[in-house]
Amino acid sequence: MKKHRAFLKWAGGKYxxxxxxNNLLPQGxxxxxxxxxxxxxxxxxxxxxxxxxxxxxxxxxxxxxxKLDVATxxxxxxxxxxxxxxxxxxxxxxxxxxxxxxxxxxxxxxxLYLNRHGYNGLCRYNLKGGYNVPFGRxxxxxxPEVELLYFSEKSQRATFTxxxxxxxxSETNVGDVIYCDPPYAPLSPTASFTSYSGQGFKLIDQQELxxxxxxxxEKNIPVLISNHDLPLTRExxxxxxxxxxxxxxxxxxxxxxxLKVDEVLAIYR
Numbered sequence: 001m002k003k004h005r006a007f008l009k010w011a012g013g014k015y016x017x018x019x020x021x022n023n024l025l026p027q028g029x030x031x032x033x034x035x036x037x038x039x040x041x042x043x044x045x046x047x048x049x050x051x052x053x054x055x056x057x058x059x060x061x062x063x064x065x066x067k068l069d070v071a072t073x074x075x076x077x078x079x080x081x082x083x084x085x086x087x088x089x090x091x092x093x094x095x096x097x098x099x100x101x102x103x104x105x106x107x108x109x110x111x112l113y114l115n116r117h118g119y120n121g122l123c124r125y126n127l128k129g130g131y132n133v134p135f136g137r138x139x140x141x142x143x144p145e146v147e148l149l150y151f152s153e154k155s156q157r158a159t160f161t162x163x164x165x166x167x168x169x170s171e172t173n174v175g176d177v178i179y180c181d182p183p184y185a186p187l188s189p190t191a192s193f194t195s196y197s198g199q200g201f202k203l204i205d206q207q208e209l210x211x212x213x214x215x216x217x218e219k220n221i222p223v224l225i226s227n228h229d230l231p232l233t234r235e236x237x238x239x240x241x242x243x244x245x246x247x248x249x250x251x252x253x254x255x256x257x258x259l260k261v262d263e264v265l266a267i268y269r
Contacts, residue, residue: 007147009121010038028177050158060162062108069153080113081143116141159183210236222269229262237266
């Protein structure tokens with residue numbers, strides 16, 4: 001099966017682990033993703049239906065727009081992918097415009113611009129909800145038109161929601177398969193990159209996710225969770241079958257430090 005890339009750059013994206021994830025995902029009618037992120041698993045799996053959730057309202061608004069009218073979206077977003085907009089001053093002007101806007105379409109167009117022109121595929125907000133990723137200094141940011149078109153086509157099978165992961169678990173039924181890609185448990189006390197939404201993802205959230213997986217399997221709903229391979233996550237997922245994979249880290253600021261780290265795939269079934 002041909003692999004499809006997400007149209008967003010995404011720290012921690014699962015494109016490089018797709019084969020491993022697909023080999024572990026059980027069959028079912030609907031794939032449920034409480035933390036859909038850029039959607040690589042959605043794009044590279046084959047279920048009749050999808051329930052795709054994320055706590056990031058900008059992300060879900062964008063996906064709903066792309067699902068409903070990708071042509072209009074492409075025309076508007078493509079205008080920002082020219083050399084005149086690939087300048088630090090313009091980037092910060094548009095970032096400020098994004099943070100001041102309450103219009104879902106404008107925010108969605110600017111979100112893709114910021115994602116592709118900002119630093120290293122990060123999606124990060126401050127405590128006040130302001131997008132704060134710095135300028136990326138890329139020679140020619142790529143406009144993902146082909147990827148947008150495919151996402152729109154595939155998303156006709158999908159329902160998008162923006163809610164707490166706990167609420168998404170509560171909407172699952174027998175016949176569903178759940179894939180969870182939560183914000184990573186930190187590799188160290190200073191590496192707690194969990195601000196995809198401005199709300200953070202704490203230890204208690206990691207614990208509750210594991211508990212929900214245990215409850216789901218008692219209801220005959222299989223769950224696959226990916227995370228850093230740490231003593232913490234091995235303990236949290238001790239009731240699952242654990243598969244360890246080595247992946248390339250992409251968050252480190254210095255390219256030379258983007259070393260491979262182990263990732264755990266915990267399957268409850």
